[in-house]
């Protein structure tokens with residue numbers, strides 16, 4: 001009832017940017033969200049990778065309560081207690097040297113793009129030959145502001161807003177030859193997501209990542225790793241690039257950093273940071289006391305509770321269960337991912353849409369991305385029993401739908 005009146009009001013009052021599911025959530029606890037009627041939903045999406053410690057986590061609640069009584073905002077004209085403490089933690093876990101705080105993912109990415117351009121300007125002033133062009137990848141997603149959409153592959157996100165930032169060329173995903181062909185001294189930065197999120201859970205190959213590193217080294221261009229979705233523990237390491245043993249010059253994080261309090265950060269090397277001097281870049285809200293205090297609580301909780309090992313363990317279990325499911329259903333064409341960033345690709349967009357909807361009817365929240373890919377980005381505190389609930393629901397839904405469509409289940413392949 002409440003839902004319907006809110007829907008009607010939003011339809012009239014909001015810019016129509018979203019197609020929401022018809023559910024009104026009022027609270028959450030652990031890995032569950034509760035709707036207005038008191039129904040609990042198992043959340044395998046965590047608000048698109050944000051609520052990493054789940055809902056109503058005591059460390060987060062207590063930090064917000066404590067900080068709200070002390071100080072919410074001072075602006076970047078003054079010091080506050082938490083900035084340096086958080087920056088120290090972020091540099092320790094990333095292997096990078098310096099941090100710029102923002103309020104969202106796309107702002108952190110804009111800071112990375114501006115840093116690459118400023119780095120290039122600085123190198124040119126020293127007589128080096130380096131241009132202003134970015135290379136970005138097919139299926140990439142870097143956010144919704146003008147620079148971010150310019151480096152985002154999907155035309156639908158760019159073209160209605162044109163002209164966006166010029167000087168971006170797209171490289172075929174994981175195609176080293178294409179990367180080498182398009183790279184030149186004109187390039188100021190190569191943009192990658194070590195694990196692509198919106199693009200459908202695609203892992204960059206070691207060869208491609210290494211080639212990008214080597215090409216950047218040859219000219220002074222910056223290697224920019226967007227870890228907004230795959231970073232800060234999502235894949236079982238603090239940063240997805242740590243699976244490859246390759247260090248970028250710049251990385252950006254956001255989604256899970258403060259468990260739902262808006263925040264982002266750009267991290268870079270000392271060398272790259274030389275390009276920025278006071279006054280060149282900034283933000284009113286970025287790195288405020290509340291967001292910093294909560295981010296410290298999130299990182300310290302993850303260290304104390306050994307969350308990375310948990311993500312790796314439950315993630316591997318989840319992936320193996322999805323792979324088992326794939327043996328029984330011909331409609332599953334691929335299982336991909338690392339840690340708790342997983343994708344199940346189906347052979348039809350309609351089927352993927354139906355499965356996501358029917359999971360929702362069973363009160364299990366998943367998401368569909370890139371048309372055919374079911375995406376799982378659960379809270380890091382997910383347990384095996386939750387995985388089992390989700391897998392048996394998926395199994396039942398896939399059985400029912402493929403039977404309806406007259407597609408024979410993969411009988412011979414099924415066992416156990």
Ligand SMILES: *Cc1c(COP(=O)(O)O)cnc(C)c1O
Nearest residue numbers: 104105106141142143197228229
């Ligand atoms: C979500 C996301 C962004 C944009 O973050 P916002 O906070 O929505 O601006 C950028 N890059 C990647 C990889 C993302 O997943």
